[in-house]
Amino acid sequence: MKEHVVSKTVARLLIPFIQLYALYVLAHGENGPGGGFQAGVIFGAALILYVICFGIDEGRRRISEQAGDVIKSLGILIYAGIGIACLWAGGAYLEYAALPLGSPKLASHLGIFGIEIGVGIAVAGVMITIFFETARKDEDD
Amino acid sequence: MGGIILDIVLLFFLVVCALAAVRMRDLLSATVVLGAYSLIMAVIWTVLNAVDVAFTEASVGAGITSVLLLATLSRTRRGEAGFEDAPRRRVVTGFRPGNLVLLLVAVFTFATLVYGSTDLPDFGDPEAPIHTHVAPRYIESAYKETGVINLVTAVLASYRGYDTLGEATVIFTAGLAVIVLLRRTRE
Incomplete structure (x- = not known):
């Protein structure tokens, strides 16, 4: 895809804004429509756009297989880890209000934000993994 | 209108x-x-x-x-x-008797669904069962209990936190399945 100057230029312009929008959706999920899942999908779409325009090898240079695996596992670990942190704090599993973060209401708010981040990271990681593994051509195909 | x-x-x-x-x-x-x-x-x-x-x-x-x-x-x-x-x-494809049976099944199913839908409550009816069970409790106390304004997020992340963890795990498992099926590791 060396000759596609227009798509490369447009992608280079758009991708930062798409990623910023994904972060906005993640941060805004508590006040309006949105949340971790949608944010992860949008962030993954931005990375997929990059890979489509610049090629799989260039994309792999930016996000290696190991990095992708670590990212999506990290997302689930954040979610489950917050649940275990609630157990340590003396509450039930995923009872965010038990976390020692000021008032129970603030703790619940931050806990929900934390798991949204976890969901977002996991979804973005899984989306780019599925794209990388299905779009790649094997040598023996 | x-x-x-x-x-x-x-x-x-x-x-x-x-x-x-x-x-x-x-x-x-x-x-x-x-x-x-x-x-x-x-x-x-x-x-x-x-x-x-x-x-x-x-x-x-x-x-x-x-x-x-x-x-x-x-x-x-x-x-x-x-x-x-x-x-x-x-x-x-020409006419086949099997197609007529399929058409009858489709029409019968459609008619049954239309008949059943007449018993459904109107859209947005406040007296509908779905709006009188747990919904009032969420609307009254979700912000007090979770500190989150968006009710959907409060239900998904807090009241139904286990479900959402399960959903995230399902997506993660899909990613793992794709890796297991399609990834080639160098020997």
């Missing part, structure tokens, strides 16, 4: 897109039509005031799913069986 016209137009295009996607033998075109289907569905969710669902439908259905289907097509073939041999050929 304007709302009804909008509903009819949207549902009409939804059915058109669905039929087109089923009829097409070129899978690339079918993927694009499915993306349009999801976009219309997202507008319908917005009309029904389900903006969170609309957001998900637009980003997942119209966005990511189309891209992933295209990636899958790049690994397989562009058309259904027989597409490459005769792209312009229309398959015309």
Whole structure:
């Protein structure tokens, strides 16, 4: 895809804004429509756009297989880890209000934000993994 | 009145897109039509005031799913069986008695569903069972208990936190399955 100057230029312009929008959706999920899942999908779409325009090898240079695996596992670990942190704090599993973060209401708010981040990271990681593994051509195909 | 016209137009295009996607033998075109289907569905969710669902439908259905289907097509073939041999050929099948049975089953199912839908409560009816069970408690105490303004997020992340963890795990498992099936490791 060396000759596609227009798509490369447009992608280079758009991708930062798409990623910023994904972060906005993640941060805004508590006040309006949105949340971790949608944010992860949008962030993954931005990375997929990059890979489509610049090629799989260039994309792999930016996000290696190991990095992708670590990212999506990290997302689930954040979610489950917050649940275990609630157990340590003396509450039930995923009872965010038990976390020692000021008032129970603030703790619940931050806990929900934390798991949204976890969901977002996991979804973005899984989306780019599925794209990388299905779009790649094997040598023996 | 304007709302009804909008509903009819949207549902009409939804059915058109669905039929087109089923009829097409070129899978690339079918993927694009499915993306349009999801976009219309997202507008319908917005009309029904389900903006969170609309957001998900637009980003997942119209966005990511189309891209992933295209990636899958790049690994397989562009058309259904027989597409490459005769792209312009229309398959015309004659009348078969089996088709009549299928038609009867379809009409009977449709009639049953229409008959059942007459008993459903009206859209947005405050006395509907779904609005009198746990919904009032969520509306009254969700902000007090979770500190989150968006009720949908409060229910998904706090009251139904286990479900959401399970959903995230399902997506993670899908990623693992793709790795196990398709990734080639160098020896």
